[in-house]
Amino acid sequence: MTGPSGSLCRVGRYASKLWGFAETGLTGVRQGWGAIATRVLEVGDFAQAPRSYRSAVYGAVPMAGVGQPKGCAGTQGTNELIDMEVKYSAHNYHPVPVMFSRAKDANVWDPEGRHYLDFLSAYSAVNQGHCHPAVMKALVDQAQRLTLSSRAFHNDQFPVFAKMLTDTFGYDMVLPMNTGAEGVETALKLARKWGYEKKGIPNDEAVVISCCGCFHGRTIAVISMSCDNEATGNFGPMLPGLVKVDYGDASALQKALEEHGDRVCAFLFEPIQGEAGVVVPVDGYLKDVRRLCTEHNVLMMADEIQTGMGRTGKMLACDWEDVRPDVVILGKALGAGVIPVSAVLADKEVMMCIRPGEHGSTFGGNPLASAVGMAAVEVVKSENLAERSAILGEEFRQHLEKIRQKFPHLISKVRGKGLLNAVVMNQQGLGGVSAYEICVGLKERGILAKPTHDTIIRLSPPLTISAQNLKDAADAFEAVLEHDLPGGTEVERVLLESIEAAG
Ligand SMILES: Cc1ncc(COP(=O)(O)O)c(C=O)c1O
Numbered sequence: 001m002t003g004p005s006g007s008l009c010r011v012g013r014y015a016s017k018l019w020g021f022a023e024t025g026l027t028g029v030r031q032g033w034g035a036i037a038t039r040v041l042e043v044g045d046f047a048q049a050p051r052s053y054r055s056a057v058y059g060a061v062p063m064a065g066v067g068q069p070k071g072c073a074g075t076q077g078t079n080e081l082i083d084m085e086v087k088y089s090a091h092n093y094h095p096v097p098v099m100f101s102r103a104k105d106a107n108v109w110d111p112e113g114r115h116y117l118d119f120l121s122a123y124s125a126v127n128q129g130h131c132h133p134a135v136m137k138a139l140v141d142q143a144q145r146l147t148l149s150s151r152a153f154h155n156d157q158f159p160v161f162a163k164m165l166t167d168t169f170g171y172d173m174v175l176p177m178n179t180g181a182e183g184v185e186t187a188l189k190l191a192r193k194w195g196y197e198k199k200g201i202p203n204d205e206a207v208v209i210s211c212c213g214c215f216h217g218r219t220i221a222v223i224s225m226s227c228d229n230e231a232t233g234n235f236g237p238m239l240p241g242l243v244k245v246d247y248g249d250a251s252a253l254q255k256a257l258e259e260h261g262d263r264v265c266a267f268l269f270e271p272i273q274g275e276a277g278v279v280v281p282v283d284g285y286l287k288d289v290r291r292l293c294t295e296h297n298v299l300m301m302a303d304e305i306q307t308g309m310g311r312t313g314k315m316l317a318c319d320w321e322d323v324r325p326d327v328v329i330l331g332k333a334l335g336a337g338v339i340p341v342s343a344v345l346a347d348k349e350v351m352m353c354i355r356p357g358e359h360g361s362t363f364g365g366n367p368l369a370s371a372v373g374m375a376a377v378e379v380v381k382s383e384n385l386a387e388r389s390a391i392l393g394e395e396f397r398q399h400l401e402k403i404r405q406k407f408p409h410l411i412s413k414v415r416g417k418g419l420l421n422a423v424v425m426n427q428q429g430l431g432g433v434s435a436y437e438i439c440v441g442l443k444e445r446g447i448l449a450k451p452t453h454d455t456i457i458r459l460s461p462p463l464t465i466s467a468q469n470l471k472d473a474a475d476a477f478e479a480v481l482e483h484d485l486p487g488g489t490e491v492e493r494v495l496l497e498s499i500e501a502a503g
Helices: 007-019 026-043 051-058 078-086 133-144 158-169 182-200 250-263 283-296 316-319 368-381 385-405 435-444 466-484 489-499
Strands: 103-105 107-109 116-118 173-177 207-211 242-245 266-271 299-303 328-330 342-344 411-417 418-424 448-451 456-459
Touching: 026 250, 026 418, 051 299, 051 368, 103 182, 107 466, 116 316, 116 466, 133 368, 158 173, 158 328, 158 342, 182 207, 182 266, 182 299, 250 266, 250 283, 250 466, 266 283, 283 299, 283 316, 299 435, 385 411, 385 418, 435 448, 435 456
Parallel strands: 207 242, 207 266, 266 299, 299 328
Antiparallel strands: 103 107, 107 116, 173 342, 328 342, 411 418, 418 456, 448 456
16 A cells, blocks of 8 residues: 555555445445455455554554564464465465464464464364374374375275274275365265166166255365355356255155156265254254165265264264264365375275276375374274263353353354354344454454354364363353444454544
8 A cells, every 4th residue: 555644544545445435435344354355365465455454354463674473484474474375376265364373282373473272173174183193193104104105006004094994984895085075076976886786777867966055075076066156156067967955854855866766876965064054954864864765775975074083972973863874975084184084985785886997096095194094083082082072062052052142133043063063143133244254353362263154153173172262262252242343343443443534
C-alpha cells in the first residue's frame, strides 16, 4: 500500500479498493475477515495487504526491518512464508493463517514460537499426536535401512505389516496404497471386478451407490460421487455407473437397490460423514446397511479413512453397531501423520478378484510406510487411544453443550462421536460472521480448528490430548463467542474505524 497515512486508513483504503467499501459501507464489514482473507488469497497479494490487516490476522507483526521474527527452523517468519506460498503455490486451499513450524503431541508452534493446540489433527491423520516417539523411531530406523523396493520385489516389512493389519481388523487380506483417495479408487475397482467376476453383472454395467454429502477424496472417479458443486464444477465429465442416495436414510438405499437390482456391485459410505460436518447417522443405520447389502448381494464398503484408527471411540466406527463391512478402507492415521499410508481390507473371495498386473502402486506397501504403519497401529492399540477417545469425547461434548446452552442463538448443535466432533453454528444468530472467522478468532486464542462448509466447525484433536487441553479449547470457544464477535473483534474494530476515518 502506498501513502503516508496510518495503518487504520490503509485498511480502509485497501478494503475500499478491493470491494468498494466506500459505497457499500457496513455491508462490506459484514463480510468480515473470511472475505478479506479469501480476497487476499484470490488476488495473490497478501504482501500488499495492510500491516494492520496482517496484524489482526497474526497478532503482533514486526515492522519491516525491526525485530525480525526468530524462526524455529529457519530465518523466515510467518508473514514472509505465507507471502511466498501465496505467490508460488496453487490456491487450492483457504488456510487459517497460521504457520506450523514444530509440533509435539497436540501442541504446535509457529516460526515466531507462538504456541497453539491442534484441533484438526491434519483432518484426523494425527490421531497418535504429532511426532509420536515410537512412530518417529520406526521411521528413522527404517529410513536408515531400506525405504523402497517397489512391489516388483519383496521387502521384509510389508508381509509383517499385512499380517498385523489383517489380524487387527479381522480380514483375510490387504491391498496397500498411499493416499486415501487411492484407497477409495482401489475399492471401487475391486468392487467392479467382483461385480463382473463373482456377481455376474453384464460387462461395463456395474453400479456403485454412494451418499450425498460424502467425501472420499479428490480424484475424478471419487469426485464423481460428490454432490458438492465446488468439488465437481468444471471438472466434468463425471464417471458413469454411480448412483447417489441420501445419507443416513436406509429406505433410500433400499429403493435404489430395488431399482438398480442386479447391476449394483457396492454401496460405499462413511460411517460418520467427516467433511460434510461430522454427520452422525441415526442409530441402527449401519445395521440396516449391512442387512440390505447382504439381501441384494452388494459389497458393503466402509470408508474409514477419517473415522478409523480409534478416532470415534472404537477401532472402526462400524464397531459401534457391531457390523462387519465386506471392504474397509483405511488411510490418514494409518501413517500417524508421518507419511501417507492407506489400505483396503477384504476377504479372499473379494480380494482375489485382482490378479498380478491388474492394479498397483510404485509406493504402496513400501518398507518405510509399512514400518510406520505398524508403529501407528501399535500406538493406537497399546495406548488404548480408542477408549481414550470415547471417554474424552463424551467429556468434551459436555463442555461444548454447556456453551451451546449459554449461546443458543449462536450454536444450533453439538454433535460427534469420540473425538470427532463438530459445532454447528446458527447462521442467523451470527449475522453474517462465518465459521472461518470464528476459527480465526480461535486461532487468536491458541486453538487451531478448521471450518467445514460455512457454518460448521470441526473439532478433532489428537487422541492423546489431555482432558485439561480439551477444557482449554472449550473455554477459548466460549471466549470467542462472548468477546470476539462483531463489535468486539479486532478486525471489525479496525475496519469500522478505518471506514469512519476515510469518511
Ligand atoms: C472419509 C475420507 N475418505 C477419503 C479421503 C481422502 O484422503 P486423501 O486426502 O488422503 O486422499 C478423506 C480425506 O479427507 C476422507 O475424509
